Amino acid sequence: MNPKVDKYLEHVKTWKSELELLRTIIISCGLSEDFKWRNPCYSFKGKNIVIIGGFKAFCSLSFFKGAILKDTEGILKKPGPNSRSTKLIPFTSTKEVIALEAILKRYIYEAIAIEEAGIQVKIDKTDELNYPEELKSEFLEKPEFETAFKELTKGRQRGYILHFTSAKQSKTRTSRILKCEARILKGFGFNDCTCGLSKRKPNCDGSHKQLQNK
Incomplete structure (x- = not known):
């Protein structure tokens, strides 16, 4: 034990x-x-x-x-x-x-x-990501943002999309996209550590709070 x-x-x-x-x-x-x-x-x-x-x-x-x-x-x-x-x-x-x-x-x-036996869970490869219209609009205005987003792993892309689309109103979806733009451009996923303190990288474990409390 x-x-x-x-x-x-x-x-x-x-x-x-x-x-x-x-x-x-x-x-x-x-x-x-x-x-x-x-x-x-x-x-x-x-x-x-x-x-x-x-x-x-x-x-x-x-x-x-x-x-x-x-x-x-x-x-x-x-x-x-x-x-x-x-x-x-x-x-x-x-x-x-x-x-x-x-x-x-x-x-x-x-x-x-x-x-x-080495059996793996089969993921349907035809399961394409459905980008919300607000995200598509940002892609049109900022090609570099689209490139950065699509360079993320499918899992990280899906994480952001779930975060964006869980908002009911369009203006809220747009706000969430803009707030996440900087971390996406840096190649970070929605739940990735950005402060470097996490003990379970790449995921964030809340260690950034140490900085906030100083």
Whole structure:
């Protein structure tokens, strides 16, 4: 067991019992324990298999390649509408965890077998990005901005587009685009670290707040 996870569980305020049960079940399947992305994470031969964590309404066991698990019990859920690979199982009581213990182990062993076989989640290559009209307008006025945006990885482009299009009003979408223009021109993704302090680059972990507090 990883001491970082021990410390995490000591200070967790909600779902402590449920998370401790999930931890015991996962470790019994032979996975290595680590602490990544601020949550207990479990791997097999260096490959991430599952991660556990708590939210306001539930705690969860998430499979990194849940999209290709058979899910014979129909218990896997998408963490969000745009999730392509990860799927999770939500829990709101220790009774639910105990009742599903055998099934959880079966799913974990299947996830391990998937990694051993080198199976990857297939992403539909025809899934083109839909640029909002406000972004297209900026591209017309600023060719260098369009070039910088399209040089970003598809994942980073998609992250920005989701941020822009989640705004209901056109003026808000335009405002968001303009605010992000500078970081896009520098090649940064929406969630990338720009201050250089993050301990989990390229993602931002909030370390920039240290600068704000000085």
